[in-house]
Each structure stands twice: as C-alpha cells, then as structure tokens.
Amino acid sequence: MTLLGVNRLTRHFGGVTAVNFVDFHVEQGEIVAIIGPNGAGKTTLFNLISGVVSPDSGSITYKGAEIGGLTPEKIAALGITRTFQNLQLFRNMSVVENVMVGAHRRGKKGMLQAGLRWPGVAAEEKSIYSRAMSSLELVGLPGKENYPAEVLPYGEQRLLEIARAMAMEPELILLDEPAAGMNQGETNRLGELVAGLPDMGTTVLLVEHNMEMVMTVAHRIVVLDHGSKLAEGTPEDIQNDAQVISAYLGEEVF
Amino acid sequence: MKQKERAKKNYFKCIAQILFMLMVAVIPLLITNTYYLGNIVLIGIYSIVVIGLCLLMGYAGQVSLGHAAFYGLGAYGSGLLTVNWGWEPLPAMLAAALITALVAYVIGASTLKLREHYLALATLGAGVIVYIFFNEQVNLTGGPSGFSGIPYFTIGGWVFSSEVSYYYLVWFFVFVAVVFARNVVDSRIGRALRALHGSELAAACMGVPAYKYKIQVFVVSAVYGSVAGSLYAHYVTFISPSPFGFQASVEFVLMAAIGGLASIWGPLFGVAAVLMLTELLRAVVPILLPTAGGEFEIIFFGLILVAVMIFMPGGLTGGVKDWWVRRSHAASPGTVTDPDKAPEDILPSAGSGRLSK
Structure with a gap:
C-alpha cells in the first residue's frame, strides 16, 4: 500500500x-x-x-x-512524526519527560480532569510513562531517564529525538x-x-x-x-x- | 533505583504538604493579633491570583498585565449577585468565575494565536476596559465610591464572620489552588505546556495542540483570579474599583516574578515578600525621607524586579533551589545537574517564532 x-x-x-x-x-x-x-x-x-x-x-x-x-x-x-536535524529537544525537561511528550496523544484526559486527578488520570500517566521507558530502551538510553535532556552527549541527544518520536508509535x-x-x-x-x-x-x-x-x-x-x-x-x-x-x-x- | 528516586521525591512532596498544612493550621493559635492575621488572609487571597498567574507565565510562557481585572470581575460578580440579587455567596462565586472564564476565553481566543507578547498587550487593554466599566457604570457598580453591604461568606448556613474562620476558609482555597495547579503541572497537559516552552515546533510535531492548551491555561488562570476576588469581596464586605486597576495587575506580576515563575510554592513566598516589603517601606521611608511621596514604592519595587531578574532569574524558590543544587553538587561531584545553567527564559516568549522559519 x-x-x-x-x-x-x-x-x-x-x-x-x-x-x-x-x-x-x-x-x-x-x-x-x-x-x-x-x-x-x-x-x-x-x-x-x-x-x-x-x-x-x-x-x-x-x-x-x-x-x-x-x-x-x-x-x-x-x-506522522519527525526528528530534527538541528536538535529540537525540550531542554528544560528531563530525558523521560521529553519522551513522554512524544506519547502525549496516548492520553485523552483534559486539563480539568488532570487538575482534579479524575479517576483514570493516574492510569493514563502510568501508561504514558511505561511507553516512554520502552521507547528509551528501544534506542538504547536506559538508566538516563532522570537526566536533564541538555546534559546528554550529542549523539545521545539524537537518539533521544528518535525515542521521543517513536513514543508516538x-x-x-x-x-x-x-x-x-x-x-x-x-x-x-x-x-x-x-x-x-x-x-x-x-x-x-x-x-x-x-x-x-x-x-x-x-x-x-x-x-x-x-x-x-x-x-x-x-x-x-x-x-x-x-x-x-x-x-x-x-x-x-x- | 529510579523507582526509588521517584518514590523519594514523592515522599518529600508529601512531607512538604503535611508541614504546610500543619503550619497553616497552627498560625491562628500563635498569632492572635487580628491585624497580622488579616494580613495573612490577604497573603492567601493574593496567592490564589498569583498561583494562577504563575501557571500562565511559568508554564505557558505568556504574561498577563490585566489579572486585576479578573480579580475584580470575581469581586464585583460576587458582590453584585449577593447584594442586588440576593444570591448565596457560593453560587455567586461560581457564577462570577463562569463569567470571568467567558471573558478570558474571548480575550484569549482572539490573541493567543498571535506570537510573543500580544496577550500581555491585550490583557493590559482588557484590564483598563474593565476598570473603566467599574468606575463608569455607576448604577450597577456604585462607580468610584463602590458599594458596601456584601454579606459574609456562608456555606450551607455556616457563616464565616470571624477573622479566624475566614482565615481557614481562604487557606483552604489556597490549598485547593496549589493542589490543582500541581496536578496540572504534573500531568501530560503540564508537560505539553513546558514542551511548548522548549520547542513549540517539536511539540507540534508530537501532536500537542498548542493553541488549545494555551487558551485553557489562560482561562484557568483567570478563574483563579476570579475566585480570589470573590473571597476578597466577602472578606472586606466593601468594594471599590481602586484595588483592581493596572497597578494591581503589575503587582501580581511582580509577586509572581519574585516568588519564581515555574514553581507552585513560589507565589506564596512572592506575595509574602512583596506585602512585607510594602509594610516595611511604609514604616521606614517616611523616617529616612520625610518628603517622599507614594512613588517610592513603585521605584523600589522596580529596582527589586530588575535585581531579581539579573541575580535570581528563578525567583526566590529558584534561587534557593539553585543554591541547594550547587551545594549538593559540591558535596558529590558525580551528579549530572549542571549548577551553572541559568534558567535563561524566565519571561520567555512561548513562540520564539520558530515555526515561521
């Protein structure tokens, strides 16, 4: 096709x-x-x-x-998603948080539900987190999830871009x-x-x-x-x- | 290991919250002077506005120079509905919040698509319009002399008439405001908002609806202002336009910046710092400079704002955090956090115009 x-x-x-x-x-x-x-x-x-x-x-x-x-x-x-030649990481966030943004569309709960910790929000967060972790594993960046994204070496920042994009499946x-x-x-x-x-x-x-x-x-x-x-x-x-x-x-x- | 770290972090958060609640609970037992207690009530009310403003400024990267208008809409909404139409305070507060949300939506929907600080200008204009409305609609609002007779806050027959009961009411709302804000920040929506800060382009390519979230956070932050305004109206039982003018909007921004923008506890420190400094200035300056007028406050706060932006771009909370990180970094050289990294964009333009490149 x-x-x-x-x-x-x-x-x-x-x-x-x-x-x-x-x-x-x-x-x-x-x-x-x-x-x-x-x-x-x-x-x-x-x-x-x-x-x-x-x-x-x-x-x-x-x-x-x-x-x-x-x-x-x-x-x-x-x-459809992409990575960027001139890295576009969220420098103000940790490695896993970067990837979790990639999995953003897995969640459906809105701001009010998030603010009130509506039933289902915690489960959704968990699924986004585990999706992000397996994406990091895929590109070979396990164990660095809590580092600030900007301290990763250049090559790993490139991998992080791929992990973030792949978290979107x-x-x-x-x-x-x-x-x-x-x-x-x-x-x-x-x-x-x-x-x-x-x-x-x-x-x-x-x-x-x-x-x-x-x-x-x-x-x-x-x-x-x-x-x-x-x-x-x-x-x-x-x-x-x-x-x-x-x-x-x-x-x-x- | 990581699970442990996360658990440890949550544990500290829990402890901080419990300590905070204990502190709030015992303050009225220690401070029986109603003047001081009244000031702490005001700190609580302003904190609610400033927490909302921090959500907008620190997490959506937009500045509002008209938050006093939302604060005023809440106050006038509550006051008018209870005095003229005999509503109960609680439904009046909710109705005022709804009206404020609609007004904020209209302002946000027309300006948040624009880049950089158009929202700041739009809110500045809207703030001035609302202020003029309070002044000129004499039949409705009582004009510049305001109107009195606003009832005490009641919930199901329980009347909050004493200073102490009102203190607990206000700080209950502060607590709810902090928890709601923290929940939003720790959710996918909060991450998406922070991501917009980092790279709006990349966030869009991950499917983050930037415009929608920016409007939502703007409306939420306006509702924070409105609820605080309602609490203010029922506290002082008399309102006039003067606390809802442009200067109040600027003071809210100042409190947010001094406390630290991207922080949920920051607002409490920022508000307390600004209010205490105001009191101090009022006591000290007339002694040192007997001829000084009211402008010294503005000049002084201007200087403080500049100093904070240069030396402590993360505000009080950010400054303390940096100091802590630097200290623990010196203790264990293996840590990865870079202590020299300055949070460069404390008042960032969310867009930075990257998409148009």
Missing part, C-alpha cells in the same frame, strides 16, 4: 525554488532515503511533509488523502540526518535501530549524509539536486548512476 505520495511538489523561498516538481512515493513498511548535496531541498521537503511549511503547488497524500498545508499538529494526529517517521555528529560505533547501532523500525509498524523516510548507513538500511533512494529529483532507485542503481556520481557522490565515497 502506498503510504505517502508526493506529486509535483513545489515550494519557493523568495526567488529560490527549494523544492521543484518533486515526485516520489513511500510504500508501507519501506525505508526510503533522500540524499543530495547541501541545499538540495531535503529539509524543506521534510518541512513540507510534516506541515512546518505549506506547499506552493503540488500535492502530498497520506493513505490517499491530501495532507499538504495541514498544521504539524494535525499531521502528527494522522500518525507513528506509522511514518521522518528522520532528518540522525547520524550527524555520531561516531562510527554509534552510527552502526543507529543503522540497526533504523533497519528494525518497519518490523515495529513504522515506515521510515530518511535524510542522511552518511552514505554507508544509507546504502545499508535503505530499500530505495531518492536523489535530490537543486530542489529537483535527479534519480530514484535501489542502492545498487544509485551507486551505478553516472548522473548521481557526477552531481553528488563522487567515486571515492565507495
């Missing part, structure tokens, strides 16, 4: 066309990577899909329904350069984590510069350059695509 469909999507910023007539789709259970040089429009594409910016033209469909131009909050409610997760700033060992473990997400019911759309990881985990790759789609195919196709090599990869990468 096609989960996400992007059709002729375009977005300008002033005179710059950040995303230009881009077409691609993501099937349920897939890991699709988007690669391209800096300024190719990868992050803008993520911002469009997650509702942070609205498209100028073209469409974004999720399970066949148009989602282009919806607010991030509505898109999250449909089961999304159907589609957009990972924006999750390996940036990670060392080799951390990147390898991240690759294993990402590769396992489809088995948990989460489809992955990934922006990443680490080619080794992309080529290992991605089922399909979309190459962007100057806002336009340059190529699309399996990792093997992409590695052998002359156009891609000259535009971006360069032979020494492999």
